Amino acid sequence: MKIKRIVANIDTPDIAAAKVFYHDVLGLDLLMDHGWIATYGSDESMSIQISFASQGGSDTPTPDLSIEVDELEACYKKMTDAGFEVVYGPVDEPWGVRRFFVRDPFGRLVNILAHLS
Numbered sequence: 385m386k387i388k389r390i391v392a393n394i395d396t397p398d399i400a401a402a403k404v405f406y407h408d409v410l411g412l413d414l415l416m417d418h419g420w421i422a423t424y425g426s427d428e429s430m431s432i433q434i435s436f437a438s439q440g441g442s443d444t445p446t447p448d449l450s451i452e453v454d455e456l457e458a459c460y461k462k463m464t465d466a467g468f469e470v471v472y473g474p475v476d477e478p479w480g481v482r483r484f485f486v487r488d489p490f491g492r493l494v495n496i497l498a499h500l501s
Contacts, residue, residue: 447495456498
């Protein structure tokens with residue numbers, strides 16, 4: 385058996401609220417929309433991963449999602465310009481990433497990160 389995809393499902397009565405955060409700011413494509421569910425993603429090859437954690441590292445809360453981006457500072461600016469609440473960082477972590485935590489429209493804690501070169 386081969387795992388082909390892992391999808392995070394976030395329960396919300398306001399599916400349209402995801403558009404600004406996940407599509408407009410992060411640039412994910414709308415892959416599916418049935419009215420009761422909207423799926424954002426990318427046709428680019430992405431790694432399949434699932435993590436289990438007792439904390440978020442550096443004694444932070446465990447984030448609900450982690451999203452790796454290629455330009456962290458640009459993403460940070462888009463998030464703050466759009467009015468999303470940044471609750472940690474940006475900070476360079478000792479394990480080789482630069483990251484910040486932000487609350488999505490549903491209150492989920494999202495870890496936005498880029499690997500340091």
